[in-house]
Amino acid sequence: MRTVDRLYNQIEARSEGDLSPVSTNELPFEISSIAKSVNLLMERLRRVLDAERGFAANSAHELRTPIAAALAQTQRLIAEAPAGSLTNRTVQIEASLHHLTELSGKLLQLAKAEGGSLLAERPQDLITILTHVIDSFVRTGEDHDRLLLTNASGASLISRMDPDAFGILMNNLVENAPKYSRPDSIIEIEIHADNTLSVRNEGEIIQPEVMKRIRSRFERGQTKISGSGPGLAIADTIAQGATARLELYSPALDRRDGFEAKSVL
Numbered sequence: 001m002r003t004v005d006r007l008y009n010q011i012e013a014r015s016e017g018d019l020s021p022v023s024t025n026e027l028p029f030e031i032s033s034i035a036k037s038v039n040l041l042m043e044r045l046r047r048v049l050d051a052e053r054g055f056a057a058n059s060a061h062e063l064r065t066p067i068a069a070a071l072a073q074t075q076r077l078i079a080e081a082p083a084g085s086l087t088n089r090t091v092q093i094e095a096s097l098h099h100l101t102e103l104s105g106k107l108l109q110l111a112k113a114e115g116g117s118l119l120a121e122r123p124q125d126l127i128t129i130l131t132h133v134i135d136s137f138v139r140t141g142e143d144h145d146r147l148l149l150t151n152a153s154g155a156s157l158i159s160r161m162d163p164d165a166f167g168i169l170m171n172n173l174v175e176n177a178p179k180y181s182r183p184d185s186i187i188e189i190e191i192h193a194d195n196t197l198s199v200r201n202e203g204e205i206i207q208p209e210v211m212k213r214i215r216s217r218f219e220r221g222q223t224k225i226s227g228s229g230p231g232l233a234i235a236d237t238i239a240q241g242a243t244a245r246l247e248l249y250s251p252a253l254d255r256r257d258g259f260e261a262k263s264v265l
Helices: 003-012 029-080 085-114 127-140 163-180 231-241
Strands: 119-125 147-150 158-161 187-191 196-201 245-249 259-264
Touching (some): 003 029, 085 163, 127 163, 127 187, 158 163, 163 231, 231 245, 231 259
Parallel strands (some): 147 187
Antiparallel strands (some): 187 196, 196 259, 245 259
């Protein structure tokens, strides 16, 4: 293969988040100078992106303490104030502060998904991480009795995805599912023999025009439940950065309705 072709294939095969230098070994002088210029450009772009991600992460982190303090004071005011319009307005403030708390957490997750390595040094079975995520919902979530994990084939989930990144991905998919499902319906989390994982729920079919936008940040589907909205965007960013794939379906596969998020590891 010609050296020019190898350089072309290096660039063509890269994922959108891969800004590492291209190899300049064995390139003729005319081509190596172009490759070096490409590397300098990618390094400048990496610095700009790192600065933006760092700002978002630091801002979200710094916001958490004053939001927590304001929430504590608001809850104290609710407990001490007499019933009436003042208390009702304070409850609305409390709900807004809870929303800000959730949003700052999502911004931190998004910063992690867009920055740093999302790949581990070697492949590993991620079932333990998945079980931990589900257990955390069982302990603290309102929908704990709706989660059903199945692995009929006894399959593993072998992947090089960073375990922490996989935990964030699955947390967002499981957290997202009840928002688009019928009340009291089962949320199915299924491990397949082909190293894929599905999170499936019952509910109305999401319209095609909404499906086209649903991976976008702060885009919400057809739901009346409150939330910050970037969950699917975070999951999709992690999947892409870890050379995995997130497939979204509505209706769910082999179903007449519902929504399904399928992670191909």
